[in-house]
Amino acid sequence: MSISKKQKSTPLYIKVHESDNVAIVVNEGGLSKDTMFPCGLKLIDDVPQGHKVSLTSLSIGEPIIRYGEIIGYAREVLQKGSRIKESDVSLPVPPTLSELIQDSTKTEEMEPINGYTFLGYENNDGSVGTKNILGITTSVQCVVGVLDYAVERVKKELLPHYPNVDDVVALNHNYGCGVAIDADDAAIPIRTVQNLMKHPNFGGEVMVVGLGCEKLTTSQLLSSDDKRDVVLLQEEQGFHGMLETIMKMAEEKLKRLNKRERTLCSLSNLVVGLQCGGSDAFSGVTANPAVGYAADLLVRAGATVFFSEVTEVRDAVHLLTPRAANEDVQRKLVKEMEWYDRYLERGKADRSANPSPGNKKGGLTNVVEKALGSIVKSGRSPIVDVLAPGEKATKKGLHYAATPASDFVCGTLQLASGMNLHVFTTGRGTPYGLAMAPVIKVSTRNALKEQWHDLIDINAGEIATGNATIEDIGTELFHYMIDVASGKKKTWADYWKLHNDLCLFNPAPLT
Amino acid sequence: MSISKKQKSTPLYIKVHESDNVAIVVNEGGLSKDTMFPCGLKLIDDVPQGHKVSLTSLSIGEPIIRYGEIIGYAREVLQKGSRIKESDVSLPVPPTLSELIQDSTKTEEMEPINGYTFLGYENNDGSVGTKNILGITTSVQCVVGVLDYAVERVKKELLPHYPNVDDVVALNHNYGCGVAIDADDAAIPIRTVQNLMKHPNFGGEVMVVGLGCEKLTTSQLLSSDDKRDVVLLQEEQGFHGMLETIMKMAEEKLKRLNKRERTLCSLSNLVVGLQCGGSDAFSGVTANPAVGYAADLLVRAGATVFFSEVTEVRDAVHLLTPRAANEDVQRKLVKEMEWYDRYLERGKADRSANPSPGNKKGGLTNVVEKALGSIVKSGRSPIVDVLAPGEKATKKGLHYAATPASDFVCGTLQLASGMNLHVFTTGRGTPYGLAMAPVIKVSTRNALKEQWHDLIDINAGEIATGNATIEDIGTELFHYMIDVASGKKKTWADYWKLHNDLCLFNPAPLT
Ligand SMILES: [Ca+2]
Ligand SMILES: [Ca+2]
Ligand SMILES: [Ca+2]
Ligand SMILES: [Ca+2]
Ligand SMILES: [Ca+2]
Known part of the structure; x- marks a missing residue:
């Protein structure tokens, strides 16, 4: 450059x-x-x-x-x-997918780096949390009114007595009923909720609030008929009964969560999701390369890293298949791209609709240019696995987690895949945040950092003006990630408690 | 019976x-x-x-x-x-749609009833509100975190000074970006937001909060480049700037809204949406027939009434086409059913997935039985018009507003069509409510009313036991609707402030 x-x-x-x-x-x-x-x-x-x-x-x-x-x-x-x-x-x-499977892949071996740690909450299943949250899952949107009311009371009346618990979060979503629950594609939203429910930041405590007559049953969510962690509103005595039962169950769980403490954990327990939103022409030369540099450091330290956003990768996928760790991973990558091609075709989506008007104002001409700038986030590590939308990661290293590019949908799916820390680059600016995991926002331009001083965590704009290198900002981000994951520093999104709603990806019809 | x-x-x-x-x-x-x-x-x-x-x-x-x-x-x-x-x-x-268009329709003429009034808020466009709300529309989900924060401050710091204003409501939704904005089906979510924005309960005050780079531009929403009623976060100086601008605009609008007063309006200004959710085998013999009786009274008094829920009407549509006011309305009805058939087929939806498990537990065997019980809500009036999802009503009388059966999606679309009062029947029970318009909940069974005494507004269960007639409950509901629309009585959902999130119907793909 x-x-x-x-x-x-x-x-x-x-x-x-x-x-x-x-x-x-x-x-x-x-x-x-x-x-x-x-x-x-x-x-x-x-x-x-x-x-x-x-x-x-x-x-x-x-x-x-x-x-x-x-x-x-x-x-x-x-x-x-x-x-x-x-x-x-x-x-x-776009690149012809069938031509992308090669007999051999040539991946760059990354030198491991050892000894990096962070202060996390260890879970029984081996995962590690970056926060200590009581998560309350919903099986259907019908319960949102009651649950929001209850959560407000839990936060006001109970949470202050349990100072080691960071937050109480309702996992509200629009799925659960009035949906084609038996359609093939229903697997996506269902596994997303199942995986969100067991997020590492919930400390192994599962709590589900359902209605009782919804299509997505709580037994299906929990894969058991065990009702211990379930409140079904239809079984309660009116609104007062609902409130009492939810508060009682919440308090039991708060008591257990409150006993947890941060311990020194290997950095290999970090699961970092990368995303961009409100991109501009600088994304691909400042923020995204710096994130790519930090991503390589994470992978070298043994951590898990996701990059995503199918429509922003599709046109540059020929640069990714050679980086797949093996042919199996190549095939998985191509399979996800094919699925998405068909999905867009079925819905007659116009390929020119991405980039957004704001992207274009920022200098991005088309989706090819956007994709080339977007994949830079992934650094140079080999891609060890590809995850279908909402699927849980089981490996360490760099993953392609196939998700829509929509910020809030991608974030929701990366959380389901196990993300405990989110890095989000932005050129035009977005106040994006998530309640379930910290979101570090990286600006592509100095002007955005100046304008949004109380929202942007890291500024990569100095790379464009030559006052900092990609390595400088990448290293700064890497250390900031460790501090945020350890609870030593707070992102602006968490400071103000600015949190986007979860948004499930449901490609199947509503009924 | x-x-x-x-x-x-x-x-x-x-x-x-x-x-x-x-x-x-x-x-x-x-x-x-x-x-x-x-x-x-x-x-x-x-x-x-x-x-x-x-x-x-x-x-x-x-x-x-x-x-x-x-x-x-x-x-x-x-x-x-x-x-x-x-x-x-x-x-x-299901009935073959092409065979349902008949040369002549035989509709029952309903005797008009005159002199019924309610106390509503008259708007300049001729519509009438049942509440006096400051509605703040979003053009994209990215702004939700900031807007929720701002709305909480508006409610705490400003609203108490404007006692004639009932509420401040953020119209949060998951649309606006990361969507195939040029796909044919995108017309549905876009017109839904456009119509929600101008809801009769917002008193003609429009306020939109956008990000600035989203696909659904605020100019498109407002059909103009006038930025007077728009806050774009990307144009603000950080989080503090955003807050200040939103609060200032909100206060200007609160001042104007606060000057409004209820006046005596003809009942013909009511726009009542009918829906059922968590249905059981009693729905079709108690609550829904009582609602149908009340719907006929409303139509006779000149009001507008919607019934909806395509998948719960599809199998009984041969009973509806003969009730269409003319062949044009018949064709519109068939067209909406055809669109939905194709939509479900495209997504490989299984027809047996409706009824829900709860419906089945309640005695409903299949979607045909559910449909027969569901359409009873529409009474016996002629169907004067059919609305595509989210389309605004322009006539008085009974409308078929084609929407999914999903409670929160149907409610959102009926609001967009102009509904200022919602009647919701339930057998299994749901705490459903909407922030934008009052929701009256009618139970199908005595046991539900007893169990949920602090959530159910009207009990139709006595019809099953023979202690009340359909006419008794229908008349009770009719008068209760007038009291609720006049602000004289509060539904339980409004009393507790239990409000479901809006949920747009977006049949087009995410990108
Ligand atoms: Ca992106
Ligand atoms: Ca994105
Ligand atoms: Ca229904
Ligand atoms: Ca419904
Ligand atoms: Ca919310």
């Missing part, structure tokens, strides 16, 4: 790969026509910040190259120094 | 239609084998409450008739006095 050191008002662009024929403008507010870069390139259009400038003259049909990859083809003649707009670029077809 | 007057411990059954060859057991706890009914019928099986007994002997393949309609065919020989279980009944094919 070629960038020059920050000099106030010096025109700057970032060219990521030596073969790139386009670069993005770094300067805040963009640069105007006739601006001359130190290298001699002169702009022949106004170019907003993060948007692309052509480094050479391109004739019609010539490939436009960024990250060393083709992001599209010129639709008309593009002069050297011109601004490249969405309408100038034709969208390439 | 033949029922005998209640005599303690007298074995009772309900036969709905003279041609029925099955009846349901009324007695709490059910009746045991060898029980003799006053008419001489003797049970040859134990039969739980609400479950069916055969009134004659049925040979294999013979139709089983309830509500005067075929609910299925005997799979084996059924002796007179035997219990009819789900496995005894084969599911009939």
Whole structure:
């Protein structure tokens, strides 16, 4: 990546790969026509910040190259120094999935790093929590009104007596009834709830509130008829009975959770989910590479790392299959992509609908460019396994967890897969947070960090201006992750208690 | 309907239609084998409450008739006095939609009733509110954490100064980004949000909180670029800036809303949505017929009434098409059913998944029986119009508002269609409530009213025991609706503030 050191008002662009024929403008507010870069390139259009400038003259049909990859083809003649707009670029077809399975994969061996620890809550099943939360699962949305009321009372009247418990969280969702429970795709939301229920941050305490007549039965959720941890509202004597039973069960569990203490745990117990949202053209050159660097450190320390977001990976999947640890993992990766292709086709989704309007404003031309910037988060480690949506991870190392790109859906599914720490990069800015696990927000631009000083945890914007390296920010993030996982530092989202609702991925119909 | 007057411990059954060859057991706890009914019928099986007994002997393949309609065919020989279980009944094919369009429809003319009024909040657009609420719409789920925080502060710090305002409600939902916004079916969630935003209970005050980079732009929601009523978080100076801007805009609107007063309005301004949830075999003989009686009174008084729930109507649609006001309405009805058939087929939904396990425990054998009991809510009025999901009503009279049967999805869509009062019948029991409009809950059984005395507003169970008529309960409900709409009486859901989350119907894929 070629960038020059920050000099106030010096025109700057970032060219990521030596073969790139386009670069993005770094300067805040963009640069105007006739601006001359130190290298001699002169702009022949106004170019907003993060948007692309052509480094050479391109004739019609010539490939436009960024990250060393083709992001599209010129639709008309593009002069050297011109601004490249969405309408100038034709969208390439995505990689043909069947051609991606190779006999052998060439993965880079990562040097292990030892001795890193964090202070976590050890669970009986071997998992480790980064928080100590009473989680109350719902089997159906019908109970939300009652449960929200009860949780407010639990927080007010009971929680203060159990100071070692961080929070009480209702796992509200829109699933459970009025859904095609026997459809093939119903497996996804069902296993998601089953896995959320046993999240490492709940300390092995399971508590489910159901109605009693819903399609998703509590027995199915618990895979048993044991009603010990279940409150069914239809079995209670009115609203008062419901409240009393929920409060009583909650207190029993709070008592046990309150006895837990943080102990020194190997960093290999961290399960870190990576995601981006509100991306811009800087995501792929500042925040995401820094996260990728930190991801490699985590993997080298033995931890588990997820990257996700199918629609933002699909167009760059040919760069991932060679990184699969073996052919089996390759096949799993291709299978998830195929499933998603069919799912989108069935619903007649328009491929150009991603990037979002905000992404485009931020300089991202199309989903190929977005994907190339998105997968940088995964670093360089081998992909040891691929998880279907909501599936629990059973290995250490880098995983591809197939999820939609939707921030709150991806976050919910990564939690179900066992994530106990979330890293979220953002260019345009989002106040995203999760109640179940800490969310570290990394900004791609200095301006966002300045504007949202009380929401952004780590700023990777200095990479664009040349005041910090990818390694600097990656290392800073790595150490910050350890402090957050240990409860020593609080993310802004947790400080303000800004938490997005869970959102299950249910590809099956409503009934 | 033949029922005998209640005599303690007298074995009772309900036969709905003279041609029925099955009846349901009324007695709490059910009746045991060898029980003799006053008419001489003797049970040859134990039969739980609400479950069916055969009134004659049925040979294999013979139709089983309830509500005067075929609910299925005997799979084996059924002796007179035997219990009819789900496995005894084969599911009939649903009515062929193309055969339902008739040249002429024969609708019953209803005698108008005049002079009924309620105390409502008149709006400039001609609609009338039953509450005076500050509604804050979201364009995307990303803002939920910030908005929930802000709404709590608005309620605590501002609302007490504006005593004429009933509530501040955040319209949180899971739509707005990470969705196939250009897919055909995206029209449904988009118009739902657009119509929710202008709900009659919001007094014409529109306030939208968005992020700034989401796919569902606030300009699209408002159909204008006017930003006066919009807060975009990405334009604010951090979390503090967001809070300040939201609170300031909220206060301006609270000031205006606080000046509003209830005035005497014609009952023709009521827009009542009907729904059932947690149904049992009594739903179709107690609560739903009483609601149907009240629905006819409403229509006769000039009001608008919706009934909904496609999957619970589909198998009885041949009883509805003849009630359509004209051929155009017939076609619209058939079109919505066809759309839903395809939607379920595309998702490989199993038709036997409705009724829910709770419905079945309550005695409902299959979706045909459930549908026959469900449509009784619609009374006998002509169907003047059919609404696609989330579409706004423009006429008075009885409407079929096509929605999924899922309680919270149906409720959300009926709100979007303009519902300002909701009537909800339940047999198994649900604590269902909505923040945007009052929800009146009607129980089908005495036992539920006794058990949930602090949640059920109206009990229709006395109809089964013969201590009240359908007309008695229907009239009671009609007057209670007027009192609730006038703010003179509070439903239990509003008393406890038990409110289900909104849930948009998005048949298009996530991306
Ligand atoms: Ca992303
Ligand atoms: Ca995302
Ligand atoms: Ca229903
Ligand atoms: Ca329903
Ligand atoms: Ca909520």
